[in-house]
Amino acid sequence: MKRACDVEVRPAKQSIASRYAGKTVVAIGAHPDDLEIGIGGTLAKMQREGAHVVMCVASIPKDYDVRLAEAKRGAEILGCELKILMDGGPQRIEDVKTCDLVGLLDGVIRDYKPAAVLTHSKADFHNDHLLIYNACLPTQRLAYFDFFSYHPTNCRPVPIAFHPNAYVDISDTIDAKMHAITAHGSQFGGRGLDTEMYREFAHVQGRMVGCTYAEGLDVQRMLLV
Numbered sequence: 695m696k697r698a699c700d701v702e703v704r705p706a707k708q709s710i711a712s713r714y715a716g717k718t719v720v721a722i723g724a725h726p727d728d729l730e731i732g733i734g735g736t737l738a739k740m741q742r743e744g745a746h747v748v749m750c751v752a753s754i755p756k757d758y759d760v761r762l763a764e765a766k767r768g769a770e771i772l773g774c775e776l777k778i779l780m781d782g783g784p785q786r787i788e789d790v791k792t793c794d795l796v797g798l799l800d801g802v803i804r805d806y807k808p809a810a811v812l813t814h815s816k817a818d819f820h821n822d823h824l825l826i827y828n829a830c831l832p833t834q835r836l837a838y839f840d841f842f843s844y845h846p847t848n849c850r851p852v853p854i855a856f857h858p859n860a861y862v863d864i865s866d867t868i869d870a871k872m873h874a875i876t877a878h879g880s881q882f883g884g885r886g887l888d889t890e891m892y893r894e895f896a897h898v899q900g901r902m903v904g905c906t907y908a909e910g911l912d913v914q915r916m917l918l919v
């Protein structure tokens with residue numbers, strides 16, 4: 695039923711998922727849970743419509759085995775491949791030289807030849823997230839791929855200046871997103887935090903563009919043909 699506050703959607707909706715069907719999409723997050731929070735619905739949607747989606751987690755700073763198991767479960771729920779970039783034990787991104795971090799991400803681009811890369815935003819406030827965003831920027835020199843940033847990710851709501859200029863309708867995958875977030879029990883239930891704010895936030899984003907749930911993206915570069 696249409697409600698008075700719903701916006702009318704005029705342009706024909708084009709599925710972002712169909713854009714990448716049969717292609718590889720790489721999503722890069724600093725830590726386990728960042729990708730589920732930021733773009734879990736988008737990744738599940740792309741995977742369901744035929745993209746090979748790789749969730750690259752840069753590091754696990756502590757509680758390695760627990761958080762690795764949670765990351766595996768989150769990726770499994772979303773139907774995505776999981777790749778831990780700094781694997782083998784707990785490591786901090788800030789301990790890695792910038793040139794080495796860029797080299798690590800260059801390797802991801804060379805190995806997977808992605809049609810699209812999604813990563814953190816320059817509006818993020820977590821230094822590890824900014825380090826990953828800044829290290830992703832130079833990888834654009836290696837090949838053309840669509841490049842997006844997702845909403846800053848956090849376990850508690852804080853004010854941030856992120857202004858999406860594209861939205862993905864995740865109404866069909868919001869439940870998978872929420873399920874995948876709660877797979878990270880050590881970060882939420884284990885700390886007395888609830889995850890419902892992510893559903894509420896996706897609902898607010900959706901209302902702006904005329905669907906029930908959405909995730910906002912900042913388009914860094916995108917080829918239209």
Ligand SMILES: [Zn+2]
Pocket residue numbers: 724725728820822823847
């Ligand atoms: Zn993080």
